[in-house]
Amino acid sequence: xxxxxxxxxxxxxxxxxxxxxxxxxxxxxxxxxxxxxxxxxxxxxxxxxxxxxxxxxxxxxxxxxxxxxxxxxxxxxxxxxxxxxxxxxxxxxxxxxxxxxxxxxxxxxxxxxxxxxxxxxxxxxxxxxxxxxxxxxxxxxxxxxxxxxxxxxxxxxxxxxxxxxxxxxxxxxxxxxxxxxxxxxxxxxxxxxxxxxxxxxxxxxxxxxxxxxxxxxxxxxx
Numbered sequence: 599x600x601x602x603x604x605x606x607x608x609x610x611x612x613x614x615x616x617x618x619x620x621x622x623x624x625x626x627x628x629x630x631x632x633x634x635x636x637x638x639x640x641x642x643x644x645x646x647x648x649x650x651x652x653x654x655x656x657x658x659x660x661x662x663x664x665x666x667x668x669x670x671x672x673x674x675x676x677x678x679x680x681x682x683x684x685x686x687x688x689x690x691x692x693x694x695x696x697x698x699x700x701x702x703x704x705x706x707x708x709x710x711x712x713x714x715x716x717x718x719x720x721x722x723x724x725x726x727x728x729x730x731x732x733x734x735x736x737x738x739x740x741x742x743x744x745x746x747x748x749x750x751x752x753x754x755x756x757x758x759x760x761x762x763x764x765x766x767x768x769x770x771x772x773x774x775x776x777x778x779x780x781x782x783x784x785x786x787x788x789x790x791x792x793x794x795x796x797x798x799x800x801x802x803x804x805x806x807x808x809x810x811x812x813x814x815x816x817x818x819x820x
Contacts, residue, residue, distance in 0.1 A: 599697040602627040608634035610704035631662040635680040675770030685771040694765040705793040727778025728758035732785040
């Protein structure tokens with residue numbers, strides 16, 4: 599099966615350097631949308647330039663250059679409207695020969711064997727639309743993992759990052775679970791490793807991308 603990985607990003611250079619080799623080795627198409635929605639500009643840490651100069655002998659990499667989203671329809675999932683638009687536009691760039699669409703963030707990592715899990719599940723369960731697993735959602739350092747109350751050891755459930763692809767399909771930001779039946783892999787077998795909130799400065803920098811007030815964000819963070 600052929601897999602496409604789509605990623606929206608802003609100032610993710612350290613994580614991008616950690617992840618891109620794995621992505622290039624295991625995926626047939628890579629789509630990157632480097633657009634910081636506060637200012638509608640490329641990353642200031644060199645992420646965009648790193649991608650532009652990354653060796654691509656197999657022509658797998660597509661870098662989205664569209665900076666003005668005014669003509670892109672929103673109402674496509676959840677979270678910030680700009681992210682909904684980026685997902686709608688990015689979906690139009692997935693090749694027709696792709697079988698599986700991925701949309702994990704730069705700060706999310708998984709075992710390579712998960713790719714085999716995905717293929718096995720989709721091939722043997724034609725009604726399944728997405729494949730998901732629980733997250734080890736690290737909080738501010740690598741020793742604290744967030745969990746749902748009353749469910750110790752399972753990590754957290756968010757929204758699927760992996761979906762069966764068909765030509766012309768538009769993928770909603772944060773709402774892939776609504777597209778059809780989801781297969782959840784047991785947390786005893788495999789988990790996402792999610793570093794979204796590691797480091798105070800990184801966590802606080804995320805305020806600009808959250809649909810909450812500054813006071814509400816500070817209260818929650820503290």
